[in-house]
Amino acid sequence: MNGLTLKEVVLSEDDFQYISDIVYKHCGINLHTGKKELVRARLAKILRQGNFNNFQEYMRYVLEDKTGREFSVLIDSLSTNLTSFFREKQHFDFLKDNFLPALIERKKKDRNFRIRAWSAGCSSGEEVYSIAITLLEALSGQGQWDVKILGTDISTRMLDTARKGYYDEERVSSFLLQQRNKYLLSKRGNGRKVFEASKALRDIVVFRHLNLMEDWPIKGPLDFIFCRNVMIYFDKSTQQFLIDRYWDMLDSGAVLFTGHSESLTGIKHRFKYVQPTIYKKT
Ligand SMILES: C[S@@+](CC[C@H](N)C(=O)[O-])C[C@H]1O[C@@H](n2cnc3c(N)ncnc32)[C@H](O)[C@@H]1O
Structure with a gap:
């Protein structure tokens, strides 16, 4: 990774297949070919932060962690957690x-x-x-x-x-005001308004x-x-x-x-x- 910008980090087809097979077997997430750039970009950041030299070294580290914590970080980085109150x-x-x-x-x-x-x-x-x-x-x-x-x-x-x-104030904007006041307590946390x-x-x-x-x-x-x-x-x-x-x-x-x-x-x-x-x- 030394000297490379995040954009320049290359994910080989073999490494992509290896990672997507493991992810699929573990949690069903289907990282088809169209997701290769997403996988590359998201994992490149983790490689950089953890000073890993390549994807294989990183995956070895993930699989050797018996607590499962690193696997969780990997899955988190590849899945989307987007949600909201009263969505749909x-x-x-x-x-x-x-x-x-x-x-x-x-x-x-x-x-x-x-x-x-x-x-x-x-x-x-x-x-x-x-x-x-x-x-x-x-x-x-x-x-x-x-x-x-x-x-x-x-x-x-x-x-x-x-x-x-x-939850931050902007996350509770979809509430009816009367329901918000009834079910959430407004507080100040880290200098900003939060709802609990x-x-x-x-x-x-x-x-x-x-x-x-x-x-x-x-x-x-x-x-x-x-x-x-x-x-x-x-x-x-x-x-x-x-x-x-x-x-x-x-x-x-x-x-x-x-x-x-x-x-x-x-x-x-x-x-x-x-x-x-x-x-x-x-
Ligand atoms: C986009 S969010 C959807 C949240 C919420 N259901 C909604 O519609 O707003 C998808 C969630 O599915 C979870 N997920 C993905 N694969 C999973 C699995 N194999 N088992 C349990 N949860 C999984 C992800 O961690 C993520 O939080």
């Missing part, structure tokens, strides 16, 4: 106006006050807290409910942020590290799953593998939400199409 608002509208009122009525009749939801690939937590707010609003004033929303991700760095539950998830939210969310390619130690059945903007990074066979497993985790009548560009076209499944990116287990 139509899903939260569907929960609020359609799905939750019916679910709550049905559960009340059955005297089953348990509601379980999962945000698979939750990144820094905004999705989980948005679900929590939507649920608390739907259940307002009805104390007997046992509600848990599980947020999982492969990135320990993102999970740390999610657990802290602190309230106890009411924290009481019903839980964050765990989970690689979607591995076992899912999750107690079902679940009432709904958000797996949004995650499967887009996987190939069809990995998507098929996940969709089959989501089906098994869900209760009958439960719903799966996918991201705006993730339809189930080309995947064999038994879900009933409700509206774009919303699928029901019947």
